Amino acid sequence: MLDIRNLSAGVDGKEILKGLGLTVKRGEVHAIMGPNGSGKSTLAGVLAGRGEYTVTGGSVTFNGVDLLELKPEKRAHAGLFLAFQYPVEIPGVNSTVFLKAAFNECRKSRNEEELDSFEFLALVKQKAKMLELDPSLLNRSVNEGFSGGEKKRNEIFQMAVLEPSLAILDETDSGLDIDALKIVANGVNKLRRPDNATLVITHYQRLLNYIVPDFVHVLARGKIIKSGGKELALELEERGYDWVLDGSANGKP
């Protein structure tokens, strides 16, 4: 589904990703862990098409198409979803109006029929319930005045509505207390299907107790330096990142 080869990218002439490779197949959950500044958010940003990053080398193929050629909205249409680390507050744009526009534009791109307001509202109610999201939030402006936990839950709620084939969760656990974390993780788990995949980007192992990955990768100095099963996350939690970094070919960070 997702095939990243030898990807190099940076911002303002500074290279951050240096030849990263990763393959994600349908039905899989991958976790990408790494110390601060290792390039985790850059990876998420490059995949979603954030304008400030420049790709300097390599390729990303997503469901058979060259992802890097697509505008951000086309990536969403192709089935990619980024749950933001810092969801943006957009005063004056109603949450439901926004999500309906997004939903219908995605449907339209797939030549599927758009839902009318009534049908859409029913869908939204059902998904909000699943994420234990207060429905009154949907009458407000996008993320405006939401608590940290509500913002993160709202990201997963949007994901539930849009049903992407690949979801990238960028530090979704940051700023969540344990109860909110459980709700968010529970939502993600409910959305897992044999035909979709999840990329969990996180600094801490904690989230991976609830969203259990099939593969864990360590990202450092712009590339994947170690990969393993879910037990790798526990080992990182126990021993920190230093032992992996020391063991890697490039020496100290």
Added chain:
Amino acid sequence: MSDALQKFLEASSSADTAACLPWLKTIRDSARARLRETGFPNTRQEEWRFTNVAPLLELPLHPAAQNGHRVSAGDLEPFRFDVGGVCLVFVDGWFRPDLSSVPPQGARFEADSLRERLKGGADGLQKHLARHASFDTNFFTALNTAFFQDGAFISVPAGVALEHPVQLLFVASSEQPGAAAQTRNLILADRGAAVKVVETYVSLTAAPYFTNAVTELVVGPEAHVEHCRIQNENLRAFHIAAVQSVLEKDSRWLSHSIASGGRFARNQIQALLNAPGAEAVLNGLYLGRDEQLIDHHTVVDHAKPNCESHEYYHGILADRSHGVFNGKIFVRQDAQKTNAKQTNRNLVLSENAVIDTKPQLEIFADDVKCTHGATVGQLNDEALFYLQSRGIGADHARRMLIRAFASDVVGRITIEPVRERLDSLLAKRFDHG
């Protein structure tokens, strides 16, 4: 004074101005005298520093002719609001009873042509007409006071709350460049009365012309007046407007100025808080494109204690347009416990668009709360990316953010059909980013 202007003033003097009662003649004469003393504004004057009105004199100005052009009810359909009630229509500044709907027999309020009303004895007009909008230092208000031809007179007696908004529709139709309409409106709300007025200026002509409109409002004790002014004239028109309200005890004035038309637009919106407990809300939205110049000069004058004013002006400027906002707040020595707030936010969509914004607070009382803030910015890239990342196309996302920027101001209008019209205007205007 230039020859062209001189000629125009002479033509205006001999034009058919509204019936001249002795008291009105005295006012008109003194306005005429002020015209000559004040002289035509120039950019060396502080009030006109950013706003060069000189191109007005390049038009072959002449008083707009009456009934010179055919306008049918169908032509007006796109501009009327479906709000029920009275709609007074003025074509090139002249009242058109055939296109208007007036209050039914036995209605508990008056809404009529000011000109007709002056002919019919003018009861109650003497006290207010041309008594509130000062022409002492304002050339265009003096011009209007000296030569106004017609306009609307609305009077709502004590305790009467109107069910439907009153619409005033001013349509320009002259194909002859330089037609000048001097429009005068007077709106009176007596004690405890409530009225909403929608005052709209539009064009059925593509020719350049000149609207010089003055509206005076007297908001009696405990009265509520909502005044929505919409100016969407053609991109060659010159529009100059003065709105002066006087607020009595515990009254409330909600003012909207929506300015999206004209090559040149200057709106002076002024509130005098003349008794304790009054509240004024000045709400405004200006949308500039092409080479439009859209100027708002607002004055909130806190003359008495315990009054509140809230001012929200938002501007969206595209292409090579130029916005001007000047917001004065006076707090007189007597006006203790004043609470005055002013914000001016500007969204600049093009590198060539310009905004000049200037708050001006003059406070002579010591126990007051006064705040002001002005911002100038572009669309938020992070918000744009967020919308796009969910599948919303870049143009659509940009439009959503522009409408969101305007939504605060639009949302304060309580007349739903007006809000809807503005929403679709915004959608149309920014369709291509």
